[in-house]
Amino acid sequence: MTKKFLSFSLILFSAFLLTGCSVKNLPPISVSPTPTIISESNNKINYPCIKGKTAFDSLSESGNKMEFQQSSLGKMITSINGIPQGDGKYWQYSIDNKYAEVGADAYQCQGGEIITWELK
Numbered sequence: 001m002t003k004k005f006l007s008f009s010l011i012l013f014s015a016f017l018l019t020g021c022s023v024k025n026l027p028p029i030s031v032s033p034t035p036t037i038i039s040e041s042n043n044k045i046n047y048p049c050i051k052g053k054t055a056f057d058s059l060s061e062s063g064n065k066m067e068f069q070q071s072s073l074g075k076m077i078t079s080i081n082g083i084p085q086g087d088g089k090y091w092q093y094s095i096d097n098k099y100a101e102v103g104a105d106a107y108q109c110q111g112g113e114i115i116t117w118e119l120k
Contacts, residue, residue, distance in 0.1 A: 043083070043118060043119040043120075044116065044117065044118045044119070045062075045064065045080060045081075045116070045117045046114055046115065046116045046117075047059070047062045047114070047115055048112065048113070048114060048115070049095070049109035049110075049111070049112070049113040049114070049115045050109055050111070051109055051110060051111030051112075052108070052109065052111075053108075053109050054104065054105050054106065054107055054108060054109065055093060055095070055100070055104040055105075055107040055109065055115050056068075056075055056077075056103075056104035056105040056107075057105075058109060058115060059077070059080075059093075059104065059115070059117065064080055064081050065079075065080070065081050065082065066079060066080050066081075067079040067084075073103055074102075074103030074104070074105045074106055075103060075104060075105040076103075077091040077093075077104065077117070078091070079091075080117060080119075083119060085119060089119050089120055090119070090120065091117055091118070091119055092117070092118055092119075092120050093115055093116060093117045093118075094115075094116045094118075095107065095113050095114075095115060096113050096114055097114075097116070
């Protein structure tokens with residue numbers, strides 16, 4: 001009688017575990033990739049540009065604190081991580097080591113480029 005009870009209990013417990021662990025059809029979660037900072041120093045920061053985003057958006061989403069001013073030419077970065085421009089130096093960005101020809105909010109990332117901001 002005890003063996004039958006234990007066997008029945010084991011089967012019932014196993015069935016309970018299996019039904020509790022079934023996979024449910026949940027809607028997919030969309031996650032935006034966050035750029036990883038490749039290197040950072042006081043006057044320079046590098047990170048990969050996210051496909052479909054602007055260089056400005058990628059900087060914003062990289063977790064860096066930044067300040068900017070809106071101008072007729074677009075958004076101008078005035079400070080990154082508390083380091084302001086000034087004394088004739090400005091935050092400039094390049095794409096794969098080539099200086100950009102458009103504002104950071106106008107450059108659309110193709111994916112895989114390395115964006116570099118330098119205070120020069």
